[in-house]
Amino acid sequence: MTTTKNARVDQPAPTKPPFLTPGDITPEVLRTWEMGCRQYQYFKHKAVPADEQVGKVVWGMQEPAIQEWYLNDQERMDKLTFDAYIAEVRAYWLPWDWADSTRQKLLSSVQGNKVFSDWAVEVQSLNALLRGTESQLTELQLRFHLEAHMHADLRTKYHTENVKAIVGFRPWQEKVRLFDEERLHNLATLDAAFRAER
Numbered sequence: 658m659t660t661t662k663n664a665r666v667d668q669p670a671p672t673k674p675p676f677l678t679p680g681d682i683t684p685e686v687l688r689t690w691e692m693g694c695r696q697y698q699y700f701k702h703k704a705v706p707a708d709e710q711v712g713k714v715v716w717g718m719q720e721p722a723i724q725e726w727y728l729n730d731q732e733r734m735d736k737l738t739f740d741a742y743i744a745e746v747r748a749y750w751l752p753w754d755w756a757d758s759t760r761q762k763l764l765s766s767v768q769g770n771k772v773f774s775d776w777a778v779e780v781q782s783l784n785a786l787l788r789g790t791e792s793q794l795t796e797l798q799l800r801f802h803l804e805a806h807m808h809a810d811l812r813t814k815y816h817t818e819n820v821k822a823i824v825g826f827r828p829w830q831e832k833v834r835l836f837d838e839e840r841l842h843n844l845a846t847l848d849a850a851f852r853a854e855r
Contacts, residue, residue: 664720668693672702674713679720682750684759684786690717691743700739710739723750740789747790759783760792767806773837777803777830796826803833811837 664680666689675693677686694700694714705713712735715727726749727734734742747755763783768776780803787793794802807815814836815821823829 666690666693668698671698674699674717677718677720677723682720682723682746684747684751684755687743687746687751688786688788694739707738708736711735711737711742714739715742718746744789756787756790756792759786763787763794764802768803768808768811770808772841773807773811774830774834777834800826800829803830807833808837808840810840814840 662680664678664682664686666675666677666686668675675690675698677690692698694710694717699705699714700710703713715734716724718724718727723746734745737745752758763780766776766780766783771779780799784794784799804812804815804821811833815833818832818836820829820832820836823832
């Protein structure tokens with residue numbers, strides 16, 4: 658790569674292809690560029706046929722080394738599906754262990770003193786980076802991870818109220834969020850009472 662700073666994504670409008678500026682590509686930046694291209698953005702707004710998608714957006718990757726890499730195999734790459742192209746970009750331009758590192762970061766995360774909903778979003782965001790890889794967790798696996806690594810006080814309430822019986826990830830997450838808000842409120846009340854007695 659030509660610089661030591663991270664690339665970023667610019668997309669002036671959903672009807673315009675996104676630009677990936679020169680710099681080091683991180684999994685987060687590549688995901689943002691990919692989503693800017695996909696169905697909810699450029700491809701959908703412009704109704705770009707699947708067999709033309711790579712050729713329509715590849716020049717938005719402005720890093721000269723990536724452009725040269727593409728030019729060296731342009732005929733073959735233009736025939737790839739967008740998913741296959743993204744897989745090749747990941748394999749070539751991201752560190753070889755990026756998926757393992759991301760999965761490890763996800764699986765080692767714990768709620769600690771964080772608000773449950775903030776922590777759950779962090780975990781889900783890491784999992785989103787793993788989309789299309791064998792490392793991506795299912796919603797059930799995400800739920801098991803969040804359950805196993807939530808704050809101990811929240812876990813007690815969780816088991817007492819039999820929250821694990823709730824069907825569906827989103828309703829389950831919302832119920833846990835409410836219990837965590839109650840836990841945090843109780844903590845703040847106790848803290849205020851303690852400070853008042855001093």
